[in-house]
Amino acid sequence: MIHVLVTGSKGQLGLELVGLESVFLNYQFFFTDKNQLDITKFKDVSTFILKNKIEVLINCAAYTNVDKAEDEPNLANEINHLAVRNLAEIAKKHQLKFIHISTDYVFDGNSNIPYTEKENTNPKNVYGITKLNGEKALLKVNPPNAVIIRTAWLYSSFGKNFVKTMLRLSEEKESISVVSDQIGTPTYANYLAKTILQMLPLMKSNGVQIYHYANDGKCTWFQFAEEIIKLSKNKCEVIPVSSSTFNSKAKRPNFSLLDTKKIQQEFDVKIPHWKDALAVCMEQLRTQAVKEN
Numbered sequence: 001m002i003h004v005l006v007t008g009s010k011g012q013l014g015l016e017l018v019g020l021e022s023v024f025l026n027y028q029f030f031f032t033d034k035n036q037l038d039i040t041k042f043k044d045v046s047t048f049i050l051k052n053k054i055e056v057l058i059n060c061a062a063y064t065n066v067d068k069a070e071d072e073p074n075l076a077n078e079i080n081h082l083a084v085r086n087l088a089e090i091a092k093k094h095q096l097k098f099i100h101i102s103t104d105y106v107f108d109g110n111s112n113i114p115y116t117e118k119e120n121t122n123p124k125n126v127y128g129i130t131k132l133n134g135e136k137a138l139l140k141v142n143p144p145n146a147v148i149i150r151t152a153w154l155y156s157s158f159g160k161n162f163v164k165t166m167l168r169l170s171e172e173k174e175s176i177s178v179v180s181d182q183i184g185t186p187t188y189a190n191y192l193a194k195t196i197l198q199m200l201p202l203m204k205s206n207g208v209q210i211y212h213y214a215n216d217g218k219c220t221w222f223q224f225a226e227e228i229i230k231l232s233k234n235k236c237e238v239i240p241v242s243s244s245t246f247n248s249k250a251k252r253p254n255f256s257l258l259d260t261k262k263i264q265q266e267f268d269v270k271i272p273h274w275k276d277a278l279a280v281c282m283e284q285l286r287t288q289a290v291k292e293n
Contacts, residue, residue, distance in 0.1 A: 002200075005030045005054045007039050007087075008061030013101060015158035016193035017058065024197050030054065034061070039083040045090050056097045056200060059087055062131070066105070067249040069127040076130045084134035085141065092143035097203055099196055104152035104184060104214070106132040109253020116259040117150075117210040125250035135210075142207040149196070152214045152258055153224070156189035157284040162221070166228045167285070170236035176229075180222035180240030184256040185214040188277035190284075199267050211266075212258035215274035227275060231282045 008014045009031035021029050030052050038044055039061055048054070062080055063069060069076040084100060091098035105128035106121040123129045135148055155161040163186075169176050192213055219227075222240040229236050243252065263269050272280075 001028045002026060002056060003028050003030065003052060003054050004056040004058060004200075005032065005049065005052070006058045006060060007032055007037065008059065009033055011060055011062070011064075012154055012156035012159040012161060012189045013193055014060040016156055016189045017060070017196070019190070020193055020197060027056075027197065027200075039087055040078055042086050042090065045086065046093070049090065049094050049096070054094070054096060057087060057091055057099070058196060059084065059098070059100045062101065064127070066125060066127045066252070069130065070125065070249040073126045073130070076126055077133065080127070080130035081133035081137060085137035088138040088141035088143055088146070091146060092141055095144070097200060098138075098143055098146040099199070100134070100138055100146070100148050102135055102148050102150045103128065103131045104150060104256035104258055105253065106135065106150065107253055107256055109182075109255045111255055114257040114259035115212070117212055117262055124253060127250060139208050144206055145203050146205075146208040147199070147203060148208060148210045149192070149263075150210065150212050150258060151187050151192055152184050152256055153186040154189050154192070155186060155281065157281055157288060158189075162186075162224065163228055163278070163281065163285075166225050167232055167234070170229050170232060170234040173236060175237040175239055176225065177239045177241045177245065178222045178225040179243045179246065180220045181243050182252060182254050182256075183218055183220055185216070185218050185258065186224050186274045186278065187214045188274075188281050190281070191215065191272065191277055195263070195267070195269050198269070202267055211263040212260050213263055213269075213271070214258045214260060215277045216260075216271050217273045217275065218257050219274065224274075227278060228282070231279060
């Protein structure tokens with residue numbers, strides 16, 4: 001039985017890992033959030049790891065409110081950067097396998113071809129900067145058997161996300177305006193969670209490796225919204241608009257498509273198309289709604 005600590009377990013990806021506990025029976029999971037374990041405190045985390053004989057650390061904890069990060073850069077930095085450095089040092093000290101989740105927002109969006117793991121980073125907002133600094137800190141400490149997984153446009157049947165927002169708005173309104181000039185790929189957190197747990201036994205490296213994981217295909221937020229509404233059968237018009245219309249605090253990359261060939265080849269990962277993944281999530285949401293009613 002392999003002992004696995006999951007931080008940030010109340011977020012979308014963390015909750016998907018919680019849901020897989022009954023499937024991956026060779027792992028004993030320890031799920032924590034900020035109220036149970038402060039990942040910025042070296043001593044507290046070390047004590048927890050020794051007490052529970054932790055062998056694997058999966059860091060799903062992050063400050064993810066992109067616009068709010070512009071007003072709270074210190075807090076975003078503490079969670080996305082300093083805490084990651086802390087976990088990297090702990091992973092190295094206790095010889096843990098370490099998986100850390102990062103983001104497509106480390107790129108500036110000026111490319112017109114999918115970003116590989118080797119492309120230059122150049123974040124455009126505080127969130128992206130703090131996440132990149134977390135990556136750099138982990139790479140500098142360089143614990144063995146450590147992985148950074150950059151993902152994009154994450155959604156789930158759990159928590160707050162774009163899919164749930166579109167579903168709610170499409171029930172309340174006759175039309176919704178959605179950005180049509182930002183291109184990427186939605187990622188179903190359930191599939192990423194499964195991939196992480198399948199990767200764990202195969203991880204063997206002398207230092208940190210970077211991988212990209214997002215569902216296959218590409219779309220704009222507008223096209224993503226259209227597909228959500230289509231699958232929901234709600235009678236709501238989706239109107240394409242420019243990102244400048246929303247006047248958001250944080251700048252976002254106009255193109256953040258991730259090249260996922262590396263993770264597919266090295267770990268024999270099969271990645272479904274984003275439309276197929278969305279259909280699975282929507283069915284999950286329908287099942288949940290029936291149970292709740």
